[in-house]
């Protein structure tokens with residue numbers, strides 16, 4: 001079995017991109033170790049501040065953000081970083097040629113209950129002699145040079161695409177290295193498993209309500225087959241399940257806060273996950289368009305998300 005370093009060396013990824021990926025994944029190994037210590041290291045609970053999203057920050061949101069930010073700032077190939085936990089982009093090395101946007105800790109509400117969390121990242125090539133600005137980041141997801149996540153679960157796993165399919169790696173805790181454990185991930189076109197936060201049902205559009213009602217109606221309903229439901233409350237966990245055994249994941253628009261087009265963030269949640277799902281033969285859409293075609297308007301922009309098994313996403317959109 002090959003290590004991540006060997007896989008990257010053998011890939012078409014430019015050396016500078018390999019440096020950004022190696023730096024990012026090494027920091028995630030450090031985050032994994034911190035997570036394992038949990039309350040022993042006093043890292044559970046709230047940090048006492050709100051982030052730019054107006055969400056209460058967990059201590060680990062801040063700790064993982066600071067770890068990634070400082071390591072990436074010291075990586076010469078990085079021109080700037082953007083993060084869920086940073087109000088603005090953070091310029092790094094002017095002659096760097098990659099921009100990276102990340103969600104340092106996805107699934108924050110799971111931290112204090114010792115459930116699944118992760119780190120999600122999205123990387124763009126962008127060379128310029130000028131200091132980086134937010135505008136430099138605002139490229140459609142189809143231009144991502146690489147995307148991935150690290151899942152902190154029973155085992156620590158890296159799932160990565162550099163545009164040539166999706167590979168999975170498992171952390172070998174003894175070696176402190178990611179080792180490739182699965183290649184050529186493919187998501188089945190059809191599924192009998194869906195993921196959505198059902199407690200939001202009354203706030204969904206009537207179309208989304210009818211689509212989910214028909215799933216729940218099962219064999220006796222218009223879909224004439226039974227569907228199972230799962231909700232990890234961490235996008236990284238729900239998407240990982242879909243890459244492993246198929247399914248559809250939805251965080252649609254809801255009227256809880258009509259000013260918000262969705263809950264999840266385009267640049268460091270929807271785009272990287274859309275790249276992984278599409279590279280695995282699945283689909284990723286809002287209610288109206290392919291996520292990777294969206295022209296971003298801001299670094300913290302939110303979008304509705306419907307992704308997973310291609311035929312089931314089409315079925316959902318048909319409502």
Ligand SMILES: O=P(O)(O)OC[C@H]1O[C@](O)(COP(=O)(O)O)[C@@H](O)[C@@H]1O
Nearest residue numbers: 105106107108109197233234235236
């Ligand atoms: O609390 P809800 O409505 O179930 O939302 C869960 C969703 O929110 C998120 O936790 C948002 O991400 P963060 O934890 O990074 O803010 C997603 O991972 C997850 O899919």
Ligand SMILES: [Mg+2]
Nearest residue numbers: 103106107269
């Ligand atoms: Mg998140």
Ligand SMILES: [Mg+2]
Nearest residue numbers: 084103105106
């Ligand atoms: Mg987060």
